[in-house]
Amino acid sequence: MNSTIPATPELSVIVPAFNEAEGLAAFLAQLFGVLATCSDSYEVWVVDDGSRDATWERLRGELARYPQLHGLRFTRNFGKEAAILAGLRQVRGRAVVVMDSDGQHPPSLLPQMLDLWRSGKAQIVAAQKANRDTDSWLARLNARLFNGLMHTLTGLDLEGASDFRLLDRRVVDTLLAFPEKIRFFRGMTVWTGFTTVPLAFDVAPRIAGSSQWSTAQLMRLAVTAITSYSAKPLSIVFRLGLFGMLAAFLLLLQAVYSWFTHVAVSGWTSMTVVVLFFGSANLLGIGILGAYLAQIFDEIKGRPEFLVGEILPAPAITTQHDITASKTI
Structure with missing residues (x-):
């Protein structure tokens, strides 16, 4: 592990990425520019969810520029939920932020999220979309149907919710202790009941490319979420x-x-x-x-939720999860 990073940094950032080669460098420049002004100790983990483009090569090229940057690549596409779980198992920060790599989760919101957490007012800071003006009409319709079904069948109100949120270390440890393998991160954090403060944000345009979510993928996510949280x-x-x-x-x-x-x-x-x-x-x-x-x-x-193909910089194998993943590859 890089010696310039404290054993327990204040902040860890998890960034799931899938086919984000075009905009990854620009996003990392924005992210590290903000982190340098709001925290003295931090680390960033980009989890490549089996991208089919040059995402991993672009990430490898950025490592020399940012000593606090780490990368983890899956052997294939296991899905965003698996990427978030992999990041949670790797990070060591007292606070952990999960955010997308396409730029629609603005890094400029991080100082406000950290201030709410540092003040002790929130164990979870849930960034909520104030608008969906950057989404297509089909994406807005899909989101409305998904949120409506979730609220009706599970009682979880996810209107405007996103995976962009800050978690206290206690929340992270609680999520990692859950035994289930099929996970819905957004719903799990709401279900825990930890003190949550919402924070509205305007969805920024994508830095590059187009959304990787299709209607079929959203339907599969809805089935997983509903069957996981309601009978x-x-x-x-x-x-x-x-x-x-x-x-x-x-x-x-x-x-x-x-x-x-x-x-x-x-x-x-x-x-x-x-x-x-x-x-x-x-x-x-x-x-x-x-x-x-x-x-x-x-x-x-009982299969593993994901298989790790490579980690950069390469760490020593010290955790049971790392040992298991290494043996299965």
């Missing part, structure tokens, strides 16, 4: 089953009445609608059960 979908299926039983009982009464009164049962349209509705409901219920079973299946397999 309400299962209760909805149960209620739908009760409704189906009631509807079937009413149809049975109608059929018996028609038989006794010698009145022919009316046409096939209503019967077709009923069959299609409850057939679709059954498939939906099976799909929801399958999502929970898949969650359980991934947990009990």
